[in-house]
Amino acid sequence: MDLAGKRVLVVGLARTGIATALFAAARGAVVTATEERPEKEITGEMGKLREAGVALEFGGHTSARFLEQDLIVVSPGVPAKLPPLELARAQGIPVWSEVELAWRFLRGRLVAITGSNGKTTTTALVGHILKTAGVPVLVGGNIGTPLLSLVDSSSDQTVTVAELSSFQLETIESFRPEVGVLLNLTPDHLDRHASMEEYAHAKARMFENQIERDAAVLNADDPRVAQVVPARPQIFWFSRQKRVASGAFLHDGRIVFRRDGVETVLMRRDEIPLRGEHNLENVLAASVAAVLEGAEPAAVEDGVRTFAGVEHRLEFVAEIGGVGYYNDSKATNVDATLKAIEAFSEPVLVILGGKDKGGDFTLLREPLQRRARMALLVGAAAEKIASQLAGALPLERAATLENAVQLAFERARPGEIVLLAPACASFDQFQNFEHRGRVFKQLVEQLHGRSATGQPMRKGS
Numbered sequence: 001m002d003l004a005g006k007r008v009l010v011v012g013l014a015r016t017g018i019a020t021a022l023f024a025a026a027r028g029a030v031v032t033a034t035e036e037r038p039e040k041e042i043t044g045e046m047g048k049l050r051e052a053g054v055a056l057e058f059g060g061h062t063s064a065r066f067l068e069q070d071l072i073v074v075s076p077g078v079p080a081k082l083p084p085l086e087l088a089r090a091q092g093i094p095v096w097s098e099v100e101l102a103w104r105f106l107r108g109r110l111v112a113i114t115g116s117n118g119k120t121t122t123t124a125l126v127g128h129i130l131k132t133a134g135v136p137v138l139v140g141g142n143i144g145t146p147l148l149s150l151v152d153s154s155s156d157q158t159v160t161v162a163e164l165s166s167f168q169l170e171t172i173e174s175f176r177p178e179v180g181v182l183l184n185l186t187p188d189h190l191d192r193h194a195s196m197e198e199y200a201h202a203k204a205r206m207f208e209n210q211i212e213r214d215a216a217v218l219n220a221d222d223p224r225v226a227q228v229v230p231a232r233p234q235i236f237w238f239s240r241q242k243r244v245a246s247g248a249f250l251h252d253g254r255i256v257f258r259r260d261g262v263e264t265v266l267m268r269r270d271e272i273p274l275r276g277e278h279n280l281e282n283v284l285a286a287s288v289a290a291v292l293e294g295a296e297p298a299a300v301e302d303g304v305r306t307f308a309g310v311e312h313r314l315e316f317v318a319e320i321g322g323v324g325y326y327n328d329s330k331a332t333n334v335d336a337t338l339k340a341i342e343a344f345s346e347p348v349l350v351i352l353g354g355k356d357k358g359g360d361f362t363l364l365r366e367p368l369q370r371r372a373r374m375a376l377l378v379g380a381a382a383e384k385i386a387s388q389l390a391g392a393l394p395l396e397r398a399a400t401l402e403n404a405v406q407l408a409f410e411r412a413r414p415g416e417i418v419l420l421a422p423a424c425a426s427f428d429q430f431q432n433f434e435h436r437g438r439v440f441k442q443l444v445e446q447l448h449g450r451s452a453t454g455q456p457m458r459k460g461s
Helices: 015-026 047-052 082-088 098-103 119-132 147-153 196-207 275-293 297-305 332-344 361-371 382-389 400-410 431-453
Strands: 005-010 031-037 055-058 071-074 095-097 107-116 139-142 159-163 179-182 217-221 234-239 247-251 254-259 262-268 315-320 324-325 348-353 372-378 395-399 417-420
Touching: 005 015, 005 196, 015 031, 015 047, 015 071, 015 098, 015 147, 047 055, 071 082, 071 098, 071 431, 082 095, 095 098, 098 147, 098 332, 107 119, 107 196, 107 275, 107 361, 119 139, 119 159, 119 275, 119 297, 147 159, 179 196, 179 275, 217 275, 234 275, 247 275, 254 275, 254 361, 262 297, 275 332, 315 431, 324 431, 332 348, 332 361, 348 361, 348 382, 348 400, 361 372, 372 382, 372 400, 395 400, 400 417, 400 431
Parallel strands: 005 031, 005 071, 031 055, 071 095, 107 159, 107 179, 139 159, 179 217, 217 234, 234 247, 324 417, 348 372, 348 417, 372 395
Antiparallel strands: 247 254, 254 262, 315 324
16 A cells, blocks of 8 residues: 555554554654544654644644545444444445555454453463474564554564454445454443444454455354354354363363364363463463464463563562462453452452443452452442442442552451452543553552561551
């Protein structure tokens, strides 16, 4: 694709928007970037954009500007149904996500990973296994590095492993991964998608341009995934409950890969260092994708065994007075929180709350009754959560994360777990889930430091 001389509008100036504007400008496009927020609220480097010749508009979108373009690229945080975007589509102007643009420039093969939960861990794990196997690999997408930032590093020999969100997939056109992985489908982002069906359709768009030699890797244990099985690519399944015709499954405590009737043991389950049944599913999915991209069984085993996990995903922070503190700030929906809670056999004090995404918190009632001793509620969703969990377990309204950590410290007993698994987005009090997770870790580390030096900590107040 030749961008030289093309009029390109970038909508949204977070990390992805900035990368897109710089990429297009470097290839000779006439770039305008538009952002709803005033410039003083933007944390990115606007100087770089101005130096690259990008025209910047802040404080709102002008519909006329959208209709002057040859191409519009939408950042993930911008709703795809924004009225000026709908006007542009009606005029035949292409409206793409950044991943659609990146796909047209990336060289080598592409493994794309989506799902409601587990995307980041699985993406990082596939990358780690392939690196262990000696495969030249790049990792990006929704995991933190825009795909456009990987274009110059890609070659005909590289495999790019990309985490993709529904927001990125709903505005693709020709995007086509050689391997597409759909981990699961549970309610999420229903504050933006009109229905569960619309959300699932956005996820399943990952497969719509695949051809017969491509591969779709699907969760055989998820009934919603079974409803979106694509017709054209080869189908590989993963399951922790049953043997599959092609793909990976758990049998007698071993992970087995099966293809064309031949079964190969990849590793023992007890070699997986990650907690939880959901992480077993992530390992199964990652193993299939890695084998399809050339990893030998020994490399899969070594890669999984040496994988340290991902920040903000059931991340161990510290042990204070016999109490373990875990950061799962990435648990931004109810299903992710369910999986985090189920990962522990010890009694849990769980921190819930933030910005509601349309979640049904009643689904937490029974698991919390079984696994948790207390829930500490923070943020804008606290009252909704309290009303839906009333009577299931003791609730404390902590308001802020700082208060929640202090209360958890005062209430927790040796042998218990304090778990940040909010079931909500972070945007009411934090920049993003990473910011929330880092603040949680800082608060715990401060407690740990005071504990180690014998400073007063208000324990037992």
